[in-house]
Amino acid sequence: METRRLVLTLTGIAVALIVVLGGLTIALLATGGGDDDATSGDGATEDGDAEPTPQLPERVEGELRLFGADPITLDPACASDADSAEYIVEIFSGLVSFDRNLKVIPDIAQSYDVSPDGKVYTFHLRNNVIFHDGSRRVVADDFKFSIERALNPDTQSTVGEVYLDDIAGADEFIAGSATEVSGIKALNDDTLEITIKEPIVYFLDKLTYPTSYVVDRREVGDATCFEGADWTLSPNGTGPFKMKDWVLGERIELEANPGFHLDPKPSLQQVTYLLAGGSALVMYENDEIDITGVGVNDIDRIRDSNEPLNAEYQTGGTMDTSYIGFNTVEPPFDDVRVRQALAMATDRQLVSETVLKDLAIPATGVLPPGIPGYNENLEGLPFDPEAARALLDEAGGPALFEDVTLLTSGQGAAPSEALAAITALWEENLGVSIPIEQEEFGIFLRDIDQGNFTMFSLGWIADYPDPQNFLEIKLHSESADNETFYSNPEVDNLLNQARTSADEAERIRLYQEAEELIIEDAPWVPLFHGQYNALVKPYVNDFLLPPFVIPRLRYVSIER
């Protein structure tokens, strides 16, 4: 009995406490918004319109705010995705880089010479590149360390060899028969010599990719991509921006590196990426962030010249191609007529207009606009459902498609709407019903690799602005990334010639000829080329919308 009374009394007190606390909490919440001052001068409400006060830390002078995604890793030797790369190119730097016109420019290497046979690159490093912590300058040996680290199998990087195995001696190093990469030599503190196996002309382009960027060996030690990777949370890089704060899942703050070695030096003081949720467009409209993308729900409104936001709308190409690939060595797609029939029954224009609201452009060829060699006169296979049907009947008719499925990666409950529209149109125009099969990304890649598919949907973004990156890597018969098993000796020949030719105009001609043959053969049905559609505040100057990841924040300035 006594215990019961005690318990009951205690409980009564607890309930009373809860009620009181509850009241306090409500009071706190109600006033919680008042602490943050509106930093935009017109914080006062005007005509009763709700003007919400920002609920994020007060803006610093010269701060840019935008949405971002959580990177998987900030280790340049390990990053394989664009989200990570976006931060890495600002925090770290390499021998060479892209400028805002997508030209290769010297970065940490002040200048470079190429030997007459095109195989030996000599980089003369600047002597004033200092790590962010101010401890010391970057020397050639640091690059040797960083590049070898990326190639070292112990590091367990999946991208090291992809971008760096053109270097002589890399294969032996990876295989374990050599303890260093013979093709990389630090002649002295200021000079780095790299020898490559073949005189490929786009080698410098590949060096602009994060994989060859320099890291601080004293910070990194023997960390691999997975073990000991916590150094990446506060990386000691050499880039235009330093890591100021990273609250996992919430925000990343970068601050300017005043000692950056290139001009223009960063003008922004701080860049804040918001990683948590919320609608970017709505926050942009509320002046809480400075840059946002525009999606299919708002693009019509934004494109209307009567809409005030229209003045802030910017758009540009993203140098990518989404496509449908066929398994060209197995029926039914080993028959070129079947492939051509499907290609000619694909109404990209309609899908682009209606489903995508012209957020992307219909693709005719493999190469996207903006890339040297892009052929705007390429005719390709026209949209002609009747011809398509005739061709298909000639090859065997819709019965051929009994076991055909369109493989795509994703884990949503429904596949992408564009694909759904395309398959629906195939049924309408060609009478073939091809179901879409979604697979998780890892399994999808594995199935593609093993040839376990009839057709698939995928995309490819340029790593560097050279047609080789598309045509040779994806469609040369000996390329590891040729998922469709496409093999055309004539095309191979053209691509081989173009790889090492020093004459730029000649290369373009060769690649364009190859592209025409490829489109005719239809191992791919190119679907769309992507576009950036963004709103940028008028007080933000020179915010680039590059077609692929390049360092861009140091060109941006804010005028308020």
Next chain:
Amino acid sequence: MNQAELSVGTRETDQFRPARSLRFLRRLLRRPVAVAAIVVIITIYGAGVLAPFIAPFDFDKTDLRNTFAGPSGEHWLGTDRLGRDVLSRLIWSAQTTVIISALVVVGGSLILGVSLGLTSGYLGGSVDNVIMRLADALYSVPTFLLILIINATMGDRVDSLFRDLEDLTGIGGLERSGAPNFFLLSVALSIFGWVGMARLVRSQVLSLREANFVLAARAMGGSTPRILFRHLFPQLTNLMVVAITLSLGAVALAEVSLTFLGLGVEDHASFGIMIAQYAGPTSVRAHPLLIFAPTVIVALLMLSFNLLGDALTDILSPRRR
């Protein structure tokens, strides 16, 4: 989602009195609120069952020249981004919910739950112990998380299972029809869904076990299964009806939630898909009807299940109100 919602059988239901035959139904129908709830449920589920006959369009019939259309004579609720008829998609989504609910109720609650409950209650001893421990264990884990994990990891294997089945039986098109996906989802939900029913049945069996008619049957040499099914089972029917009704709402919500996250039904119409596609702020602003349609239906359905459940609990529990 509340843990309690996922399996029936909190301490409350342990105290249910078995009502005489189905008399409670008459009392139920005298409450206007319960009647309204039943009508709503029957309408929505009925639409789902009759979907092939009453849906004006297929759930994936696209019409690219007529996207984001407002309500019209041809499309009573307008069309979505691909020009698909919203009303039809609602009806086909109801069908998905009906199918999953039916599978889980039959598979999980009825087959698994009842039989395990009967066995456990009647046989007692170590069998009872094992089954109840298992129930406890299943009950004490984050069920939603585990279902997510199961769906995320087992999808591929179930596909190949069905492929083998196709080869074995010669029945083609099994894998394509989407059956593996429904199967996996139902199994995953059933694994956790049988606990409530089993506990319920078991406690009733325990109290009935020593009843006279059972003793008599045993004295006359009746075998265990016979006694279980001929004598105890009929006593439980009303309880089971109640339990099933209470759990149907939870199962429907689970299906919608899982599909919303992308780990439930695929490639068919589902309320979860409709909500997932049109739930963001910019979408809601531009096309409010596309989010209102599925959310209102789901809200109505859950509301009705709740009201019905309340009414049933009121009628059958020993408390007065």
Next chain:
Amino acid sequence: MQGLASYVLRRLLLVPLVLFVVSVVTFALGRYAPSDYVEIQAGPRARPETIERIREERGLNDPIYEQYARYVSNFVQGDFGESVRYRGVDVEDVILPRLWVTLQYNAVVLVLTFAIGIPVGTWAALRRGTWMDPFSIGTLVLFASVPVLVSVPLLQWLFAVKLGWLPTGGWHERNILGVEIGILSKQAILPIGALTLVGVAGIARYMRSQVLDVLDQDYVRTARAKGLNEAPVVIRHVVRNALLPIATLVAFDLAGLFTGALILETLLGIPGIGLYAFESISSRDYDSIMAIVLLGALVFQLAMLAVDIAYGFIDPRIRLSAEARR
């Protein structure tokens, strides 16, 4: 109290057993899944031989009991693994801040639910017979049954898009006296509001039925007939009767913390434990998945045990019958 102590002990002993079974099942599910984090994060240009080599080196091809043994031996030494979603970060360093986020707003919801629900329910009971009673029941049932999946998009539309009073989502924490507090930011209002609506309705309905029960009791009517103030009597009995299930509800809330938050956090982009659980499943972050599931199971079991003990304390009948059942 002798019976109670041994009962508690017996229950406590079961906890590790259940955790073991749960860990084995979850581990098996994760490892038998057809893909893994190496494959998923390898990038589109990675070579299959390289992926395979790395998988081998990281022990992903080892027999499953070996992998499990390794995991357990690390676990008992306090090493819960590293996240692969955030390379280089220990699992506990990711989970704890996320857990803190979810705990914060759920704690506020809990407090508000009772602070508002109890008075509202009582008030509704006292209005029995007037039009306000069925009206209040109606609204309460409505709020209680609409799931978060449905209410949040609608609330978001109304308060964030149409009226612009609230942010559309996200989360921001401020440092107050050394602690990162997120619930004082505007981003917290929508999630707290959505969950409180549901919770308040449930509590209010329950309180209402409790109060009505007590009001009908003989001793209350006696007091009323005698002209005595019935309030203290009512309150005392309501408190006693309502206590148990409220304790159960609190325990359920705690237990359902991990999974309940998922949909809400996905819709609003709140970096809590629910969203992280979902992200971990998608990225095959085995160590994080194991940690979250085990933690969730542990919390749930302890919560259930606490409820059972409370039951035992407060109502001896139940304790005895529970013991008889075992």
